Amino acid sequence: MTEKPIQGEKRVFMTGNEVVxxxxxxxxxxxxxxxxxTPQNExxxxxxxxxxxxxxxxxxxxxxxxxxxxTVGGVLAGRRAFTATAGPGNTLMQEALSxxxxxxxxxxxxxxxxxxxxxxxxxxxQQEVTMTCFGGNGEGARIVYxxxxxxxLYDYTIKAxxxxxxxxxxxxxxxxxxxxxxxxxxxxxxxxxxxxDMVPTEPSLGNEGTPGVDRxxxxxxxxxxxxxxxYDVVTNIMSDWEKYAPEIAEYQEYDVEDADVxxxxxxxxTRAAQAAxxxxxxxxxxxxxxxxxxxxxxxxxxLRKRVEQAKSVLVVESAYGQLRKILDNAIYGLTTPITNFxxxxxxxxxxxxxxxxxxxx
Amino acid sequence: xxxxxxQMPQCWRxxxxxxxxxxxxxxxxxxxxxxxxxxxxxxxxxxxxxxxIGCSLLAWDFFNVDTVQTHHGRTTPVITGVxxxxxDVIGIAYMGDGGGYAIGSxxxxxxxxxxxxxxxxxxxxxxxxxTGGQMAPTTLPKQKTETSPYGRDVExxxxxxxxxxxxxxxxxxxxxxxxxxxxxxxQLKKYIKRALENQISGNGFSFVEALxxxxxxxxxxxxxxxxxxEEDMTEYxxxxxxxxxxxxxxx
Ligand SMILES: Cc1ncc(C[n+]2csc(CCOP(=O)(O)OP(=O)(O)O)c2C)c(N)n1
Ligand code: SF4
Ligand SMILES: [Mg+2]
Numbered sequence: 001m002t003e004k005p006i007q008g009e010k011r012v013f014m015t016g017n018e019v020v021x022x023x024x025x026x027x028x029x030x031x032x033x034x035x036x037x038t039p040q041n042e043x044x045x046x047x048x049x050x051x052x053x054x055x056x057x058x059x060x061x062x063x064x065x066x067x068x069x070x071t072v073g074g075v076l077a078g079r080r081a082f083t084a085t086a087g088p089g090n091t092l093m094q095e096a097l098s099x100x101x102x103x104x105x106x107x108x109x110x111x112x113x114x115x116x117x118x119x120x121x122x123x124x125x126q127q128e129v130t131m132t133c134f135g136g137n138g139e140g141a142r143i144v145y146x147x148x149x150x151x152x153l154y155d156y157t158i159k160a161x162x163x164x165x166x167x168x169x170x171x172x173x174x175x176x177x178x179x180x181x182x183x184x185x186x187x188x189x190x191x192x193x194x195x196x197d198m199v200p201t202e203p204s205l206g207n208e209g210t211p212g213v214d215r216x217x218x219x220x221x222x223x224x225x226x227x228x229x230x231y232d233v234v235t236n237i238m239s240d241w242e243k244y245a246p247e248i249a250e251y252q253e254y255d256v257e258d259a260d261v262x263x264x265x266x267x268x269x270t271r272a273a274q275a276a277x278x279x280x281x282x283x284x285x286x287x288x289x290x291x292x293x294x295x296x297x298x299x300x301x302x303l304r305k306r307v308e309q310a311k312s313v314l315v316v317e318s319a320y321g322q323l324r325k326i327l328d329n330a331i332y333g334l335t336t337p338i339t340n341f342x343x344x345x346x347x348x349x350x351x352x353x354x355x356x357x358x359x360x361x
Numbered sequence: 362x363x364x365x366x367x368q369m370p371q372c373w374r375x376x377x378x379x380x381x382x383x384x385x386x387x388x389x390x391x392x393x394x395x396x397x398x399x400x401x402x403x404x405x406x407x408x409x410x411x412x413x414i415g416c417s418l419l420a421w422d423f424f425n426v427d428t429v430q431t432h433h434g435r436t437t438p439v440i441t442g443v444x445x446x447x448x449d450v451i452g453i454a455y456m457g458d459g460g461g462y463a464i465g466s467x468x469x470x471x472x473x474x475x476x477x478x479x480x481x482x483x484x485x486x487x488x489x490x491x492t493g494g495q496m497a498p499t500t501l502p503k504q505k506t507e508t509s510p511y512g513r514d515v516e517x518x519x520x521x522x523x524x525x526x527x528x529x530x531x532x533x534x535x536x537x538x539x540x541x542x543x544x545x546x547x548q549l550k551k552y553i554k555r556a557l558e559n560q561i562s563g564n565g566f567s568f569v570e571a572l573x574x575x576x577x578x579x580x581x582x583x584x585x586x587x588x589x590x591e592e593d594m595t596e597y598x599x600x601x602x603x604x605x606x607x608x609x610x611x612x
Contacts, residue, residue: 031446059445062471066438069431073442076429077409081446099432205427205443206450210406212374212425219422221430223414 005054009189016179019150020084020110021046022188023157028198029108030079031057033070037089038122039177040112044084064089068096071107075100076220078203080161084110086177088119090128090135097170098136102222104237105204106164106171110157113176113267115345123177125345126267129322132172133296139234141241143171143248144296146267150184158191165199167244174295176318178268178347245297252291253306255281259288261360262310262336263353264303266292266323269316275350280357287357295323300330307331312360313338316353320344370396372405374425381419385586387573388416390543391484392423394550394571395453399426402557404451409443411436413456413465416490416575420455434465437472440479451560452479459489462498462522473528476536476565480556483524483568485598486575494578498522501597506578521597528568529603535565538604542572544591545600552602564606572598 005025014022020043024032032051034044048058061067067083074081085093090111100107113128115121134140143163145156156173164171191198204218211217224230252270254277256262265273270291280287290306292298307313313336317323320342327338341348341356369378373396382388399405408426412418414433421430431439440452461469461483469481488506489495495508499521503512513521529538537559541549549571556567572594574586581589 033442033445057445059441061438062467065435066441066468066471069435069438070442070445072431073439073444074446076439077443077446077450079446081442095432095435099435203447205409205429206407206447207427210425211427212372212405217374217422217425218427220428221418221421222432223418223421223430 004190005050006188006190008193009187011185011187013183013185014150015042015181015183016150016153016175017042017112017181018046019153019186020157020173021050023154024082025050025054025056026188026191027158027161028080029056029082029161031059031074031081033059033061033067033074033081033083035061035064035067035085035089037086039114039180040084040086040089040110042180043110064092065095068093072096072100072105075105075107076204077206078201080165080201082108082110082161084112086112087114087116087128090131094131094135097142098138099222100170101136101138101141101237102233103220104168106168108160108164108171108173110173111175112180113174121345123181124318124347125176126269126318127322127344128174129295129319130325132174133326139238140296141169141237142296143167143169144174144294145172146174146293146295147179148268148270149186150179151186153179154186154188158196162199163248165201167248169241174267176268248294249297249299250293251299251302252293254289256288256290256306258286259309260286260311261314261357262306262312263287263289263314263316263357264323264327265289265316266295269318269348272348272350272353273316276353276357279350279354285361295326298326298330303327303330304334307334307336310336312336314341314356314360315339316341316348316356318343318346318348371400372396372424372426374422377422380423382416383577385574385576385583386416387486387543387571387575387590388420388484390546391482391549391571391573392420394546395482395553396424397550398554398557402554402561404557404561407449407451409440409450409452411440411452411454413460414491415457415460417455417457417460417484418491434460434463434468436460437465437468437481441472441477444477444479448478451557454479454481456481456483457490458483458485458487458497458499458524462524469528470531473532473536473566473568476533478560478563478565480560480567482553483570484573485524485570486573487594488575488578490575490578494575501593523598525568525570525603532566532604535606536604537564537567537606539602540570540572540598540600542590542595542600543574544572544587555605559606572600
């Protein structure tokens, strides 16, 4: 055994991409597969510098289709494997993610969102929400953590491996170029020192013994001959998904109890929403903020409760309604008026949120 | 009435036989050669078999070996991912000519260039069998398919892909590359065995293309099928070893 990458706790000041690489190391991730794309690159850069010192591996593939499918192979071989990508790379990776969804392959994908559609921009955006939650030809049986701080990038990268291997759904850490590139303070830690045990991994292919002699062979497939066979498979996946969704879903609330106006935002935009709520509360205004941490599954029950309590809702996102669609689906039937503040591919400041809220008060 | 059970390789899974390929299909012969090679090398417990989407998908429960059915063209990266994560296994990527030379060609080229320690077995039946006989990269000049109904026009669609020649050109000396045919299963088995041995010894990439028949889509009887494989295909696709690390070539 090589030395633990992080002993105990360590206060650091670094970029988000560096944080992800360290978190994956601390989580005992064994192999990363990846293809260069901004703003994800430095995850690979740090990983390739750190990994060999800790007996971990890396493969630079020919494209993101391959990065997705090699990650699938790594997981099937029983390794805690992951990949990272963004934008058009995320688009290409959807094919492998769809296979992972069908075959319950616990792959971890870090997405550093960039502007879209197409090649677009590389820093500030929340335009990969729909694709990360629902990409591929499936039902969206995926788990998506939308992070907002470097501490969360660290915490949720570690957590993503455990969630993936516990529930066997593809699991995604959804950041963005802004989080990737900026520097911030956080505490890195050895998960074990905090009582977080890494969920053990196991191979789906290549177990001990001769198949057909000592044990049954593992025959994994994604093609079915009849509609009924497929119906059973998908129904099983979705019934597991629905069973576990309530325990997987996470959210945060700020001053929501008596809020007349409820601001809903996720990811890096929650920072502007939180600051705006603080400022408005200081002025005695009844404003609160609901922040889904998991976009898939969404904390439906709590969200409905808060939306119902409010007189008015403001949805703020750096996309043109991708969060809004998820919310609408969850709060269907409620009559609280909803206002949009959409800034696709642009940053959102606290001042802007304050201004929008004031229009509603 | 008792039915004579044909001689099967030991690593074949009896419960899933008779296999699901069309009568007279070449896939079964390639998998027979592969099965015998696995038996002779005594490596059944080490094999991770990946099958592509194409008629090769029917092989998902064919062997008593751990198997993963992947996506069309994606078997090379899945097996690459497995092998990179666990060097102790012997990874086999099994695919058609559409899977390997069209939709998954970037994976084949790059796995070969990186000299991945895996074995790719590619069944060349000059068409897309599973989807009903469309033109493939390997369709012969003037050959009729569903999407070249007047015969393949090489002026507008290019010449058939010479897969092993391409792989041989981009791999280092430690790779093994050969083209066999289902019309000579003994030879095909020898090539597959050498390909697997090249992986076992950690030398490098190994690649075997197998010329094969698709009587269903070719709409040929047994005699015509064999003639097409033995005469028409071999005229364009030369059978033999193209690259043998530190050994004399044959063919
Ligand atoms: C992404 C994608 N595109 C298209 C298909 C449809 N498809 C299934 S099999 C196949 C062709 C198979 O031909 P080949 O690889 O030559 O194998 P064969 O059936 O001839 O053995 C195609 C195009 C698919 N499954 N996935
Ligand atoms: S369609 Fe062709 S390749 Fe496919 S099983 Fe039938 S004969 Fe074989
Ligand atoms: Mg074919």
